[in-house]
Amino acid sequence: MLSPEIIEKYEMTIGIECHVQLATKTKLFSGADNDARDAEPNTKVSPIDWALPGMLPVLNERAVKLAVRLGLAMDSEINLVSRFDRKHYFYPDLPSGYQRTQMYHPIIGAGSIEVRDENGEPIKVRIEHAHLEEDAGKQTHFNDYSLVDLNRAGTPLVEVVSMPDIHSAIVARNFCQELWRLATFSGASFGDLYHGNIRFDINISAAPKGSSKLGTRVEIKNLNSFKSIEATAHYEFARHIELIESGKGGEIIQETRGWDDAKQKTLSQRSKAEAADYRYMPDPNVPPLVLSKNFVDSIKESMPIMPSQYRRLWDKLSLDSGVVETLLNDANKAKILTATLTESNVEIAKTVANWLSGILSADENANLDLSKVSIESLSELAKMVLNHELNSTAGKTILLELWKTEDSPRKIAEELNLLQVNDDSALETIVDEVLSMPAATQAISDIKNGELKAIGFLVGQVMKKSAGKANPAKVQEIIKSKLQ
Numbered sequence: 001m002l003s004p005e006i007i008e009k010y011e012m013t014i015g016i017e018c019h020v021q022l023a024t025k026t027k028l029f030s031g032a033d034n035d036a037r038d039a040e041p042n043t044k045v046s047p048i049d050w051a052l053p054g055m056l057p058v059l060n061e062r063a064v065k066l067a068v069r070l071g072l073a074m075d076s077e078i079n080l081v082s083r084f085d086r087k088h089y090f091y092p093d094l095p096s097g098y099q100r101t102q103m104y105h106p107i108i109g110a111g112s113i114e115v116r117d118e119n120g121e122p123i124k125v126r127i128e129h130a131h132l133e134e135d136a137g138k139q140t141h142f143n144d145y146s147l148v149d150l151n152r153a154g155t156p157l158v159e160v161v162s163m164p165d166i167h168s169a170i171v172a173r174n175f176c177q178e179l180w181r182l183a184t185f186s187g188a189s190f191g192d193l194y195h196g197n198i199r200f201d202i203n204i205s206a207a208p209k210g211s212s213k214l215g216t217r218v219e220i221k222n223l224n225s226f227k228s229i230e231a232t233a234h235y236e237f238a239r240h241i242e243l244i245e246s247g248k249g250g251e252i253i254q255e256t257r258g259w260d261d262a263k264q265k266t267l268s269q270r271s272k273a274e275a276a277d278y279r280y281m282p283d284p285n286v287p288p289l290v291l292s293k294n295f296v297d298s299i300k301e302s303m304p305i306m307p308s309q310y311r312r313l314w315d316k317l318s319l320d321s322g323v324v325e326t327l328l329n330d331a332n333k334a335k336i337l338t339a340t341l342t343e344s345n346v347e348i349a350k351t352v353a354n355w356l357s358g359i360l361s362a363d364e365n366a367n368l369d370l371s372k373v374s375i376e377s378l379s380e381l382a383k384m385v386l387n388h389e390l391n392s393t394a395g396k397t398i399l400l401e402l403w404k405t406e407d408s409p410r411k412i413a414e415e416l417n418l419l420q421v422n423d424d425s426a427l428e429t430i431v432d433e434v435l436s437m438p439a440a441t442q443a444i445s446d447i448k449n450g451e452l453k454a455i456g457f458l459v460g461q462v463m464k465k466s467a468g469k470a471n472p473a474k475v476q477e478i479i480k481s482k483l484q
Contacts, residue, residue, distance in 0.1 A: 010022040012210045012237045014166035017201040020158045020189050024067040028134045029057030036151035051096035063156040068299045073347035076111025084286040088279045093137030103280045106131035115174040126163040169233035181307045193224045204242035224387050232259045290476035326357040332370045344379045345427040351382035375403045381409035388471045394418040420471045434461045
């Protein structure tokens with residue numbers, strides 16, 4: 001195991017390639033269904049995907065629009081003229097023997113994504129470019145044979161290529177998470193990580209700090225969780241350092257590796273190919289893609305609110321950073337909070353924010369349809385809690401009841417007998433009963449001697465007698481006034 005002193009001698013450098021599956025109904029160059037989830041193998045395929053002779057591709061306009069949306073979300077330049085090339089493969093999951101991609105003239109140019117480092121400080125990670133391309137199929141390997149499923153072949157992707165601006169595992173994770181947010185908030189992708197809608201490739205190297213030369217780069221492919229991205233970066237960085245420190249010449253092989261989540265380690269897959277190995281050539285069957293400035297401007301005008309804009313809108317709420325990041329993992333929750341802030345005051349919005357990031361983000365409530373509860377109901381419930389008509393526990397109980405009935409929060413509170421007792425005379429009666437109890441004698445004495453912590457015992461007794469409906473803040477005030 002490496003000591004912290006040895007690790008500190010080296011700098012990690014990471015560049016990330018992200019494959020974003022676009023949210024289209026059909027494939028990039030054919031009319032085949034783009035939704036292959038749970039489909040039988042080789043049933044979402046057209047003659048174009050099979051690459052049969054004479055089958056000419058037709059570019060999907062919707063895919064182009066979504067690619068532009070993603071480019072704008074990354075604050076990238078949109079190239080009005082782009083071209084497709086053929087990248088030649090020797091794999092059976094592409095019957096044509098090549099992949100249509102944009103090697104030399106991509107649709108999306110330079111941009112940047114701002115993320116936070118481990119200290120919460122902002123860092124800009126530059127985007128080198130992003131290009132449209134078709135996905136390959138899927139191979140399943142067995143002991144003595146392999147099967148090929150072409151359902152995924154031709155799926156429209158945007159491959160986002162970052163500059164090597166990342167120098168920690170946490171920043172790598174945060175970058176990937178923010179890119180996922182941009183892809184989903186913009187509507188460019190459904191972002192279903194489980195089904196591979198977005199997949200990350202990490203290119204990582206280690207070099208002595210202060211060195212002008214990067215170490216040998218290794219690529220780890222097809223990561224589909226933010227946790228695995230961070231774990232992969234930590235493991236691979238340590239593996240490189242161990243090789244360098246072993247005294248065997250520091251021979252790190254430039255290769256492609258995969259992440260074994262069960263073993264928490266990377267495994268070698270194949271040697272890393274260079275651009276020349278793919279024999280790129282212009283695709284003669286796909287004409288240049290020429291966009292007008294009006295086309296791009298119309299998409300820009302229709303862009304929804306992006307995560308960075310939400311952060312600025314929520315500044316006045318002074319939310320914990322963890323709450324903000326949780327809310328930004330779900331565009332619907334971000335919209336609800338912003339609408340609440342627009343229609344209500346800051347305190348109401350802050351209460352709703354804590355519900356959205358807490359109880360409504362818990363695993364058992366993950367599938368609740370947030371559209372079924374109105375902003376008005378959430379605001380009314382928050383106001384009742386803030387006005388001490390309900391305690392926080394009752395507020396959370398009623399919150400979940402909103403999905404079971406169309407009744408208002410107040411009506412639910414009345415039916416469940418959860419409204420707090422705020423009437424001074426009623427509370428004084430209960431307090432007098434508690435103060436006259438023999439068990440209260442010691443607490444009363446302690447309070448009169450300046451040990452105010454003892455008041456908690458008396459408040460607890462009042463809450464017990466009131467079946468939890470007494471307003472504890474008012475109870476405490478009444479007890480203090482009676483014992484002065």
